[in-house]
Amino acid sequence: MQPPDLRSVTLARITPMPPMPQQGDPILLPPADLTDATRRAEALIPTPYGDFRMIAYAGEAEDYTPHLALVHPDMDPKGEVIVRLHSECITGDLFGSKRCDCGEQLDRALRMVSAGKGVVIYLRQEGRGIGIINKLKAYQLQDQGLDTIQANLHLGLEIDARHYGVAQGILQDLGINRIQLLTNNPLKVDSFGDGPIEVVRRLPIIVSPGEANRSYLRTKQLDMGHWLK
Numbered sequence: 181m182q183p184p185d186l187r188s189v190t191l192a193r194i195t196p197m198p199p200m201p202q203q204g205d206p207i208l209l210p211p212a213d214l215t216d217a218t219r220r221a222e223a224l225i226p227t228p229y230g231d232f233r234m235i236a237y238a239g240e241a242e243d244y245t246p247h248l249a250l251v252h253p254d255m256d257p258k259g260e261v262i263v264r265l266h267s268e269c270i271t272g273d274l275f276g277s278k279r280c281d282c283g284e285q286l287d288r289a290l291r292m293v294s295a296g297k298g299v300v301i302y303l304r305q306e307g308r309g310i311g312i313i314n315k316l317k318a319y320q321l322q323d324q325g326l327d328t329i330q331a332n333l334h335l336g337l338e339i340d341a342r343h344y345g346v347a348q349g350i351l352q353d354l355g356i357n358r359i360q361l362l363t364n365n366p367l368k369v370d371s372f373g374d375g376p377i378e379v380v381r382r383l384p385i386i387v388s389p390g391e392a393n394r395s396y397l398r399t400k401q402l403d404m405g406h407w408l409k
């Protein structure tokens with residue numbers, strides 16, 4: 181086997197920044213929304229929030245980014261189950277980025293769902309469905325003055341590319357028919373429409389804005405219609 185070409189590794193390291201994303205750049209999108217809610221594996225996961233049964237859902241050929249359900253061990257599917265649909269945000273959920281409210285929302289959701297014996301469904305919809313590469317490009321554009329909507333549009337992408345059909349499939353698989361949905365996003369509530377799962381109540385999940393996410397949250401409130409105070 182040929183050894184790696186270390187010169188190109190060094191070069192890549194010292195290249196300061198990639199060029200600004202431009203309209204017309206090739207668009208790399210993550211795999212299309214998985215609509216196949218097939219239960220592939222599960223195990224008990226003890227967390228600081230309490231124990232959850234973690235269940236991975238994916239289609240047959242889609243092992244790499246399964247959606248995850250974290251189910252309280254005493255969840256009663258016959259009740260009005262507290263449910264959080266949380267879209268993946270590596271920057272916020274994993275690394276605590278302050279550019280968005282995602283990490284704090286996930287923390288709060290896990291507390292509420294643990295207390296209320298409910299379910300968190302962790303949907304692999306990084307960057308509102310555009311993937312981490314495009315989200316980082318969008319952040320670069322936001323640092324130049326565009327807002328979160330304008331940045332996606334500038335890249336030729338949808339403002340919000342998410343679909344929630346698979347979440348309904350997962351809830352059905354868990355035997356759940358009636359939910360209290362933790363969200364500020366009207367599109368998440370609307371996505372249940374006249375489907376098999378009834379949203380009996382919406383529960384707000386609002387975190388206090390900070391310096392780094394104030395304008396992001398303002399755009400979500402004023403231009404994306406999120407129910408934020």
Ligand SMILES: Nc1nc2c(ncn2[C@@H]2O[C@H](COP(=O)(O)OP(=O)(O)OP(=O)(O)O)[C@@H](O)[C@H]2O)c(=O)[nH]1
Pocket residue numbers: 265266267268269270279280282285305306307308309310315318319328332362363364365368396406
């Ligand atoms: N494209 C893009 N995505 C972002 C940006 N900031 C955060 N996100 C993504 O937005 C999504 C937010 O997910 P959620 O918190 O589940 O959903 P929400 O639409 O904020 O609605 P809530 O249920 O009220 O929290 C995640 O996938 C983040 O990765 C951004 O500036 N641009």
